[in-house]
Structures are given as C-alpha cells and as structure tokens.
Amino acid sequence: MRPPMTAGPISRNSRFLNLSVEFCCSPGAASALPLNAPRKATAIRVVRRALNKYFISIPHAQGPASYPCRLASRITFIWKGQPTLCRDRRAAPLRRFTHPQFRQLHSAPPHATSSVHLPSNLCDPMLGYAPASLDRMLRVTRHFCARTLSAPRLRFFSAVLFAALGCQYGGSAQAQQVRAPAGKEAVAALEAKTQSRKGDITTADGEVDIHYADTRLRADHVEYNDKTQEAVATGHVQLDYRGEHLEAAEAHYNVSTGHGLFREVRGTFKVERQPNAEILLTENPLYFEARSVERFAGDLYLVHRAWITICDPSHPKWQFYAPDARIHVDRTVALINANFRLFRVPLIWLPYATAPAGRKVRESGFLIPDIGQSSRKGFILGDAFYLAPVPWLDATFGGQYMSRRGFQERGSFRAKPFENTSVEYTYFGVDDRGFLNPDGTRSPQGGEQQRLELQSLLPRGWRFVTDYNQLSSLTFRLAFADTFGEAVNSEVRSAVFFSNNFRGFSLNFAGLNDKSFLTLPVAATSTTPAIPATSVTLRNLPEARFGSVEQSPWRSVPLYFSFDSFVGAVHRSDMQIDTPLSVSREEFTPRVTVPVHFGPWFGVTASAAFRSTRYGDSLDSAGLVSGTAITSNTGEFTVELRPPAFERFFERAPNKDKPRRKYKHVIEPAVAYRYVTGLNHFADFIRFDSDATLTDTNEVEYGFTQRLYRKDGDNQPQELISWRFVQKHYFDPTFGGAIVNGQRNVFQALDSISPFAFAFGPRNWSPIVSDFKITPGGHYDLEQILQYDPQIQRLVTIGTLLKVKPYREFFATVAHFRLNDNPALSDLPARPPPQLPLFQQPLSNQIRALAGYGNETRKGFNFTGGVGYDFTNKTLQNQIVQVSYNGACCGLAVEYRRINLGQVRTENQFRVAFIVANIGTFGNLRHRDKIF
Known part of the structure; x- marks a missing residue:
C-alpha cells in the first residue's frame, strides 16, 4: 500500500477538497466470487483511474479474495469557496484518521463551509481483511506543479465516481457484509444488517446469513470467530446442508468441520429410497424434534429426547420416541430404549431398534418380533436376526415357539460375491409334537424343506447353475405351508448343470433329480395295518451330453447335419421298482435334414435319424429288475408339409382421433408324418425319463392355425387372435405292441399332442385339440383349451383362463379346469367302439x-x-x-x-x-x- 498523502503548503489562492473514501468487503457466496471478480475488477480500475487523474490515489487491500464483491462507501466533500491563509511548509503533516473526530479536529474551517455527506457506518477491519481506506486533504491550486481542477472536470469526476459507487454497488448500505477466509477451497461469507468486530470476533445482528461451501447458517444474532470458524447463533437458527434442514433456538456450530450443538431442535432429512414392490414408500422427508442435537462430520447426528416420524409433523399418525437416537443421514436411524406410538399412544417398547434411512441400506440386528394366535398352532412367539456384514452378503436366522406344536426354524442366506455370480439358500423346518389322539398317542407332522439356488457365468462361455430342492414329506408341506398353492405342489425337482455353447455345438454336464409324492401315509388301526406314503424318484446323475444344431457343410446344397449324444448313470425308485443307485445308459443319434421349397408358396422338410441306445439294466417278464443290459437301434423318418397360407387384408380409414388401422387374417395349414421303428421290446425298458418312452409309431398329424393381426399406423403388427386345431391319426393303434389295455399309457407319440393321458387301449385317433387365444394386450386376455375324444364321443377336457382389467386399478382373473376322461356305463355312447376298454381315471x-x-x-x-x-x-x-x-x-x-x-x-x-x-x-x- 502506498503511504498516506499529507497536505502540502497552503496559499491564499488555494482551494481544498476533502475526500474520504472507504471500501469494505461484502459477504456473498464463495462459489460466485470467481465468476464476478473480472467484471467488478474492471469497475474498480475505472474508478481508480478517474481519481488518479485528479491527484487522487486509492490503494486497495490485498486479502485472500482478489476483489471485493460489493463496496460500502463513505464519501465526504468539504468545499471551501473562500481564500484561506497559507500554512507554514514546516508544519507537522496531518495524520490519517478513520474516526469521525478527524472531521471535527482537522476539517473544521475557520469560517463558513458547505458540506455534503453520504452517511454510512464505519467499516472497521474485521475477519482478517484489511479494508481499503482513504482520508485525504487534497489541494487544488494554480501551482505550477499542480493541475487545475476546472468545474467541468470536477462535475465529470463526480459523475463517474457516483456512477461507479452508486450504480455498480447500489444498495450496499442496506446490510453490512463481510467475507472471511476459510481455507484454500472454501470461503465463509457473512451478511447481516449490522456488524461489529473486536479482535477475531465478528458480531452480527439482524437477518444474519453465513454461507460456507454447501452449508448455510441463518439466525437473528451470530458471534463468529474467523480463526476457529465457529459461530454462536441465537434466535431462529436455521442450518441447511444439502438435503438436511435444522431449526433451533440456539446453536454452536463450526462451519468448517461441520460439528455443532443445537438446542430445541426441529429438523428434516430428505431420504431417497430404491423402488420396492413389496414396501410402501413415501416421498416425505424424515422429520424429528429433539431437546438437543449434536452434529458430527459425515452427516452423523446424536439426538436426545427425540420424536421421529415421516408423517405430517403437525398431525403425525405414528412416531418413535427415544431418549437417545443416532441418525446417520442416507444410512440408518438407531433408537435406544424406544417406543412406537400410534396416534401418540405407546404400543411397542424396543430396547434397541434400527430403521433404514437411505436408498440402499442394510443393517444387522433383530427384526420385529412375531406374536400371534392360531387354533392349530396355539400361542406363537418368534423373532429373527438379520445379518449383513458386507454389502454383497446377508443372512436371516429365526425361530418360532408354537405352544401346541413345538418349535419352528427358518433361515436364509444370500450372496453375490461377483458380478455374474449369485447364491441363495432357504431353510424351513418344524419339530412337531403332533396332536394328541384319542388313544393317547401323537401323530407328528414335522419335517423340513430347503432350497439352494446358484448361478454363475464363467469365463470362455461356461455357465454353472444349481437349483437344489429337498422336502422330507408331503404331510409336512400340507400341514405347515404358508399358502394353498405351495401346499398342493407335490413335485420336488432339482438340477445341476455345467454347460457351454460354442460354434453351434453344446456341451453339458448335468445332474437331475425328480421326486413326485403320490399318496399320504395312513395310520394303523385295530383292523388294518399302516400304509406308508408312496412316491416316485427319478435321478440322472451324473450325465454328460454333447450335440449340435443343424449345420450345413455346403452353402449351395440344402443338406444339414446334427447329432445328439449322452452318457451317464440313472436311477428309479417307486413302489414296484428300485434299481441300483447307478445304472449306466448311453445314446448316440445322428440326424440329417433336407428342406425343399417349391416356389414361395410350398415347402417340404424331410429328416432322418438313427438312434442307438444302451441301458445297463432292464425288466424281466414279471416286471422286476433283472440286471441284464438291453440295447435298442431305431430308425426315424419325418416329413413336414407347409402348404401355402391364405391371407386377407382389411383396412379402416383414419379419422381425427385414430390413425389408420390394418387387419390381416391368415390361415396356416400344416401336415406332418412321422415313422419310428426298431423298438420291439418296449416293456423291457425301465422308465427313467421321457427318453425311455419312445415307441414304434406310424402317425400323421394335421391341422390348421388361424391368426388375426392388427397394425396401427407405423407400429409393429400385433397378434390379436389365434385359433389352432390339430389331431393325430395312428396307423399302428398298438404302437408296436406297447399299449397295455385297462391302464394309462404315456408315450412320446401320445403326450406330444396332449398333456393328459387318453390312451387306455389301442388308439387310431387322438382327441381333437382346440386352443383359442385372444390377446389384445389391454383390458382383457382369454385362452380356452378344448379336447374332444372321438372314441367316447364327448368333450373330455375344458380349460379356461380369463384376465380382465376393465377400469383403472380393478382386475379379475378366473380359471376353470374340467377333466372327464373316465366313462361310466351310463356315459358310454349308444354304439361304443368295439375296442373301447373300461378304465378308471380321477x-x-x-x-x-x-x-x-x-x-x-x-x-x-x-x-x-x-x-x-x-x-x-x-x-x-x-x-x-x-x-x-x-x-x-x-x-x-x-x-x-x-x-x-x-x-x-x-x-x-x-x-x-x-x-x-x-x-x-x-x-x-x-x-x-x-x-x-
């Protein structure tokens, strides 16, 4: 800074102009400083050049901020129009003052003066910033070393000065502003109506507003320490930091560290939650009231005597009250010795409770206890512990006490250690005492079930999948399943496979297990013995399969080759058959396919295959396991005919509200012929899976499908209606001698057209199957399946599924299924076929x-x-x-x-x-x- 100017010698013809100018820094957002600094610096340079032109030098402060954001000015002009006596050149120089007494002691004229004042409070040094001040006695004289200040130049100077200070920084006298240093990356800015400074303490009153980075502190009265960056605020204190808002009666807060104490607090925290279809979510913030709150860095709050809710704070429907609570914003809320209140009535006491308060939050701890009453289970009391040690793993362990039955255990485990790997395990078991029978005995129905699911995508195209299910008994599932749909499911299937598909080939290593429960156990009576439960278990473990899709080695020749092969061990266990644990089985099936097209309207696809299969065990004539290997070599030939489809187009002209709509009706006929031979000893094969149900057949399948498409404007066509009619004719009604009269026969040639058994003797015709679907994809969907059996001349299967959504949130679903393929004597047609056997089917x-x-x-x-x-x-x-x-x-x-x-x-x-x-x-x- 340049040294202060002093008045020179005074002559009779001298005129004096006393100009006092002070520049003070105003508070403002620290982030706005770099944006406004160039523009304001330019304005300041204009003022300084104008003043320097008239021998006025204005030094400016060098502080942490390059330029002040706004200037609060005090300007005093004292114009002496009369000549004055000359002062001795050796007189002591006038000292520089910033106090009003300067005008009283050194500016008072010996005779009348004319003064113009722009009143303002003094801008004392504060917050570490040295204000730019100037109190000068400026001489305007005709001395040969001085410039002459003419009236026009004085008016020009005054206009420039007032324009720069009054227009550019207008309104600066409305509120005192100060900018405080707060480190290299952030600047604390304070604004208030009145301010005063004493040492490092700045005292501000009246609408005090402090900005520091993302933090904003407001109050009626604030005492701010620029060294420690601590603020003591009282009266309508408000703190805002991102999504956090606090209101308090008083606060002691450090704007730099984020640590502070608040009294009589009300606050809200904005909580973002990830969408979840099973949990009710709200956009309301987390609201709390407390006697005192201590805030720590990292958005951690320790709350004392807290009321917490997310309801309307004026009329909360529910609240948590806790003498001590910990709120970690965007993570969790922990309550100690808390109670849950509904309409301010205490209902549940919790010694320690945590709740999520973020988008993705998992916290270890005990869950809400489960208390209930059941006529079959008695009084129920249970709880569970949730464990989430790392973000990619969690587990739940829980149990229940049932006063009439015993203990129930539940557990689950979930993990995703890698991006393409997931593991999930669930367990449910009951140690059941059973109900007390009249004879004093008990019939326990306890058991267990568990499931393990594992999926992993491995390098080089390999994929590993496990779906393991285990059920101890069907009685246990019926007695303790939570839902009706789960209780009536009598099949338990497990699968493990390790597969890779590459260049049209597929390599799989698998293990399969299928267990179907058939009947429940029957307890013994005084006259009848006990009857155990029955089930069928089919297992393929281990098994390796290798095959390929249809591929052609020549581009110009329509000849495609493919193959399927497998080798493994199989097992079957039921009431009549119990094979060894591992029965070897191998198969190899090459296939060749030739598609031929006769123009764009007719196509024929012919394929031929040779199948060679070996089983390490078989059945004897009595239906028992013999231990003798058996081999089959079959030939298969298939021809598919695709006649031309019949099409017709309909169109609706567009109108004001609806675009052009087109309809297309298509009729697609299809005929397929299939011939299989070589299975001469079908009864000797053990039914391990569907591969063992292949029989000789000579059949033709024919039918047609009708489709109706709709297209609106330029959108993609949509299928509205489809109706498929299909039937099979068997030229060999006994399927190479595989048919057994009077019992259900399940073959590939039969279940390929209908999933319901219909052959209880020789068959020439299959049921006529009608599958009708309406799927507009809007207010309703309909599907109906009908099967008409020409042998007994009636509908044997009726299945209907209707889904409607006619109005907004309303929905309805109706499913009806009827199976009647069990003719009684009264139901037989007047002239039944001569080969119709009498059979019984549920x-x-x-x-x-x-x-x-x-x-x-x-x-x-x-x-x-x-x-x-x-x-x-x-x-x-x-x-x-x-x-x-x-x-x-x-x-x-x-x-x-x-x-x-x-x-x-x-x-x-x-x-x-x-x-x-x-x-x-x-x-x-x-x-x-x-x-x-």
Missing part, C-alpha cells in the same frame, strides 16, 4: 377366481378377494380376503384366509399388519400372498 372340476382393486403399495383403498372351489368333491379349498388402506406415511392391512386340505389340515387364519412407509410392517401379516 375326475377333476375346479375353479379359481381372484378379483381386486389396487395393489399392496398403492396409496388409498385396496382390496383383493379370491376363492378356490372343487365341484367334484363339493369342497371350498381356499378362500382369501385382503383389505388395506395406505396413506402418505403408513397403512393398515387385514386378511382372512381359509385353507381346507382334508384330514391333514383345515385352518382359518386372521392376520393384521400396520404398515410403516419406508420401513416395513408390524403384525403377523408379513407378505400378503395371493391365490395364484
């Missing part, structure tokens, strides 16, 4: 219906009701009613469920759940399952 006639409005997480009223009825046995198998209401922050759900599984289980269930948004449910209705 009948089935069931209906399922489900209707509702809304869904589990929809705001407002939601309803779902369903029923399952068996017309054959006249039994209401399943019934469910769910009613819920979801508000902005919570909801209530009530469910009634009835399960009727005969003598094993008949149960009525009532469940209630209070739903807390973003957290979960309180009650015994954890997952509101539907019928199907």
Whole structure:
C-alpha cells in the first residue's frame, strides 16, 4: 500500500477538497466470487483511474479474495469557496484518521463551509481483511506543479465516481457484509444488517446469513470467530446442508468441520429410497424434534429426547420416541430404549431398534418380533436376526415357539460375491409334537424343506447353475405351508448343470433329480395295518451330453447335419421298482435334414435319424429288475408339409382421433408324418425319463392355425387372435405292441399332442385339440383349451383362463379346469367302439377366481378377494380376503384366509399388519400372498 498523502503548503489562492473514501468487503457466496471478480475488477480500475487523474490515489487491500464483491462507501466533500491563509511548509503533516473526530479536529474551517455527506457506518477491519481506506486533504491550486481542477472536470469526476459507487454497488448500505477466509477451497461469507468486530470476533445482528461451501447458517444474532470458524447463533437458527434442514433456538456450530450443538431442535432429512414392490414408500422427508442435537462430520447426528416420524409433523399418525437416537443421514436411524406410538399412544417398547434411512441400506440386528394366535398352532412367539456384514452378503436366522406344536426354524442366506455370480439358500423346518389322539398317542407332522439356488457365468462361455430342492414329506408341506398353492405342489425337482455353447455345438454336464409324492401315509388301526406314503424318484446323475444344431457343410446344397449324444448313470425308485443307485445308459443319434421349397408358396422338410441306445439294466417278464443290459437301434423318418397360407387384408380409414388401422387374417395349414421303428421290446425298458418312452409309431398329424393381426399406423403388427386345431391319426393303434389295455399309457407319440393321458387301449385317433387365444394386450386376455375324444364321443377336457382389467386399478382373473376322461356305463355312447376298454381315471372340476382393486403399495383403498372351489368333491379349498388402506406415511392391512386340505389340515387364519412407509410392517401379516 502506498503511504498516506499529507497536505502540502497552503496559499491564499488555494482551494481544498476533502475526500474520504472507504471500501469494505461484502459477504456473498464463495462459489460466485470467481465468476464476478473480472467484471467488478474492471469497475474498480475505472474508478481508480478517474481519481488518479485528479491527484487522487486509492490503494486497495490485498486479502485472500482478489476483489471485493460489493463496496460500502463513505464519501465526504468539504468545499471551501473562500481564500484561506497559507500554512507554514514546516508544519507537522496531518495524520490519517478513520474516526469521525478527524472531521471535527482537522476539517473544521475557520469560517463558513458547505458540506455534503453520504452517511454510512464505519467499516472497521474485521475477519482478517484489511479494508481499503482513504482520508485525504487534497489541494487544488494554480501551482505550477499542480493541475487545475476546472468545474467541468470536477462535475465529470463526480459523475463517474457516483456512477461507479452508486450504480455498480447500489444498495450496499442496506446490510453490512463481510467475507472471511476459510481455507484454500472454501470461503465463509457473512451478511447481516449490522456488524461489529473486536479482535477475531465478528458480531452480527439482524437477518444474519453465513454461507460456507454447501452449508448455510441463518439466525437473528451470530458471534463468529474467523480463526476457529465457529459461530454462536441465537434466535431462529436455521442450518441447511444439502438435503438436511435444522431449526433451533440456539446453536454452536463450526462451519468448517461441520460439528455443532443445537438446542430445541426441529429438523428434516430428505431420504431417497430404491423402488420396492413389496414396501410402501413415501416421498416425505424424515422429520424429528429433539431437546438437543449434536452434529458430527459425515452427516452423523446424536439426538436426545427425540420424536421421529415421516408423517405430517403437525398431525403425525405414528412416531418413535427415544431418549437417545443416532441418525446417520442416507444410512440408518438407531433408537435406544424406544417406543412406537400410534396416534401418540405407546404400543411397542424396543430396547434397541434400527430403521433404514437411505436408498440402499442394510443393517444387522433383530427384526420385529412375531406374536400371534392360531387354533392349530396355539400361542406363537418368534423373532429373527438379520445379518449383513458386507454389502454383497446377508443372512436371516429365526425361530418360532408354537405352544401346541413345538418349535419352528427358518433361515436364509444370500450372496453375490461377483458380478455374474449369485447364491441363495432357504431353510424351513418344524419339530412337531403332533396332536394328541384319542388313544393317547401323537401323530407328528414335522419335517423340513430347503432350497439352494446358484448361478454363475464363467469365463470362455461356461455357465454353472444349481437349483437344489429337498422336502422330507408331503404331510409336512400340507400341514405347515404358508399358502394353498405351495401346499398342493407335490413335485420336488432339482438340477445341476455345467454347460457351454460354442460354434453351434453344446456341451453339458448335468445332474437331475425328480421326486413326485403320490399318496399320504395312513395310520394303523385295530383292523388294518399302516400304509406308508408312496412316491416316485427319478435321478440322472451324473450325465454328460454333447450335440449340435443343424449345420450345413455346403452353402449351395440344402443338406444339414446334427447329432445328439449322452452318457451317464440313472436311477428309479417307486413302489414296484428300485434299481441300483447307478445304472449306466448311453445314446448316440445322428440326424440329417433336407428342406425343399417349391416356389414361395410350398415347402417340404424331410429328416432322418438313427438312434442307438444302451441301458445297463432292464425288466424281466414279471416286471422286476433283472440286471441284464438291453440295447435298442431305431430308425426315424419325418416329413413336414407347409402348404401355402391364405391371407386377407382389411383396412379402416383414419379419422381425427385414430390413425389408420390394418387387419390381416391368415390361415396356416400344416401336415406332418412321422415313422419310428426298431423298438420291439418296449416293456423291457425301465422308465427313467421321457427318453425311455419312445415307441414304434406310424402317425400323421394335421391341422390348421388361424391368426388375426392388427397394425396401427407405423407400429409393429400385433397378434390379436389365434385359433389352432390339430389331431393325430395312428396307423399302428398298438404302437408296436406297447399299449397295455385297462391302464394309462404315456408315450412320446401320445403326450406330444396332449398333456393328459387318453390312451387306455389301442388308439387310431387322438382327441381333437382346440386352443383359442385372444390377446389384445389391454383390458382383457382369454385362452380356452378344448379336447374332444372321438372314441367316447364327448368333450373330455375344458380349460379356461380369463384376465380382465376393465377400469383403472380393478382386475379379475378366473380359471376353470374340467377333466372327464373316465366313462361310466351310463356315459358310454349308444354304439361304443368295439375296442373301447373300461378304465378308471380321477375326475377333476375346479375353479379359481381372484378379483381386486389396487395393489399392496398403492396409496388409498385396496382390496383383493379370491376363492378356490372343487365341484367334484363339493369342497371350498381356499378362500382369501385382503383389505388395506395406505396413506402418505403408513397403512393398515387385514386378511382372512381359509385353507381346507382334508384330514391333514383345515385352518382359518386372521392376520393384521400396520404398515410403516419406508420401513416395513408390524403384525403377523408379513407378505400378503395371493391365490395364484
């Protein structure tokens, strides 16, 4: 800074101009400083050049900021119009003052003066910034060393000065502003109506506003220390940091470290949650009130005497109260000695509780206890522990005590250690005492089930998949399954395979296990012995398969080759057959295919295959395992005819609201002939899987498919309706002697057209199958399957599935299935075929219906009701009613469920759940399952 100027000698003809100018820094956002600095620096340079032109030198401060954002000025002009006496040149120089007494002691004229003042508060040095000040006595004289200040130049100078200070920095006298140093990367800016400074402490009053990086602190009164960067604020204190907002009566806060203490606090935290179809979510922030709050760096808050909710704070439906709580923003909320209150009424006491408060949050700890009552299980009390040690792994271990049955254990494990690898394991078991029988004995129904799922994509195209399922007994599943659909599933399938597909080839190493439960065990009585449960187990382990798709070695010749082969060990166990654990089996099947097209309208595809199979074991004439190997060599020939399709187009002209719409109706006929020979000893083969159901056949399949397409404007065509008619004619009604009269026969030639057994003796004709679908993809979908058996001359299968969604959130689903392929004497046609055998097959006639409005997480009223009825046995198998209401922050759900599984289980269930948004449910209705 240049040294202060002093007044020179005064002569009679001298005129004096006293100009006092002060520049002070104003608070502003630190981030805005670099953007405005060049423009404001230019303005300052203009003012300085104008002043220097008239012998006025304005030094400026060198502080952490290059240029002030705004200038608060104090300018005083003292114009002396009369000549004055000359002062001795040796007189002591005038000292520089910034206090008002300067004008009293050194500017008071000996006679009348004319003064013009622009009043302002003094801008004392504060916050480490040295203000730029100038109090000068400037001489304007005709001395040969001085310039003459003419009236026009004085007016020009005054205009420039006022324009720069008044227009460019207008309004600077409205509020005191100061910018404080706060390190290299951030600048603290303070703005208030009045300010004062004493040492390192700045005292500000009236709408105090402090900005520091992303932090904003407001209050009525603030004492700020520029060295420690601590602020003591009182009166309407408000702190804003990103999505965090605090309001307090007083605060002691460090704007640099983020640590602070607050009293009488109200706050909100914005919580972002990942969408979840099973949890009610809300956009409301997390709201809390507390006696005192201590904030730490890293968005951690220690809250004392806290009330926490996400409801409307003026009328909260639910709240958590805790003497001590820890809130980690965007992570978790931990409560100590907390209680949950509904409409301010305490309901649940929790010694320690945690809740998610972020988008992806998992926290280890005990879950909400499960308490309930059941007529079959008695009093129920249970809990579970959730473990999440690392982000890619979690586990749940829990149990329940059932006063009438025993103990129940549950467990689950999930992990994703790598991007393309996932593991999931679940376990459920019951140690059941059983109900007390009249004779004093008990019949326990306990057991266990478990499932392991593993998927992994390995390098070089390899893929490993495991789906392992284990069930101890069907009785256990019927007695303790949570839903009706799970209880009636009597099949347990497991698979493990390691595969790779490359250049049209496929290599697989697999292990398969399929267990089907057939009957339940029957307890012994005084007159009858006990009958054990029956099941069928089929196992292929280990097994290796290698094959290829159809490939042509020549581009110009339509000749394609492919093959399938496998080698492995198989096993079967049922009531009549129990093979060794490993029965060897090998097969090799080469195939050649020739497609021929006669113009664009007709195509023929012929294929021939040779199949060679060897089994290490077989059945003897009595149907028992003999231990003798058996080999079959079969030849297969297939011809598919594709006649030309018939098409017709329809068009609807466009109008104002609808675009042009086109329709296309297509009729596609198809004929296929298949011939298989070489299986002369079908009865000797053990049925390990579908590969062992191949028989001799000489058949033709014919039918047609009708399709209706719709196209709107330039969109892709959409299939609206499809209707398929198909039937088979068997030239060999006994399938090479494989048919057995009076029993269900399941062959590849039969189940390829219908999944239901229909051959109980020799057959020349299969049922006529009609598959009708309407799939507009909008308000409704319909599918109906009909099977007409020409041998007994009636419909044997009727299956209907209807889905409708006519209005907004309303939906309904109806499924009806009827199977009647068991003719009684009264049902036989007047002239039955001579080869019609009498047979018995279980009948089935069931209906399922489900209707509702809304869904589990929809705001407002939601309803779902369903029923399952068996017309054959006249039994209401399943019934469910769910009613819920979801508000902005919570909801209530009530469910009634009835399960009727005969003598094993008949149960009525009532469940209630209070739903807390973003957290979960309180009650015994954890997952509101539907019928199907």
